[in-house]
Amino acid sequence: MALPDPTPGLVVSYAYLWEREARAGQEEGAKDRPCVIILSVQHSGGERIVHVAPVTHVQPRDLADAVPIPIATKRRLGLDDQPSWIVTSELNRFVWPGADLRPISRNQSNTFAYGSIPLGLLRLAIEQIRQRRRIRTVSRSDDLTG
Secondary structure, three states, X not given: OOOOOOOOOEEEEEEEOOHHHHHOOOOOOOEEEEXXXXXXXXXXXXXXXXXXXXXXXXXXXXXXXXXXXXXHHHHHHOOOOOOOEEEOOEEXXXXXXXXXXXXXXXXXXXXXXXXXXXXXXXXXXXXXXXXXXXXXXXXXXXXXXX
């Protein structure tokens, strides 16, 4: 299994656990979905901590909570043509690659990434995240705290 380098902007298939699901006691994401790597940090002990933002078809009530993905970007990534957003109000954090990384399809069982979003779109998502007072973050690896 060849894993991609977890660089910011890479869109991976991931079993994202929404913060509301974690609060309700769920430990597994209900659905595999595209997620954008927002931050990837290599620690001195060798482990890499990754933060991902989910991609959703559900239009946000507040436009400050998500960034729309242009249809041309979705097509280049091989995603559907339905409107989609990168959610910027919450993240999942885990040790790469983690147990929740998924193949992008049954036909491509050794492929875990769709490709990367344009740098401008990544910067827009990161800026929206930075402007928030608090980001809801769900830690998905048992050895991560806080």
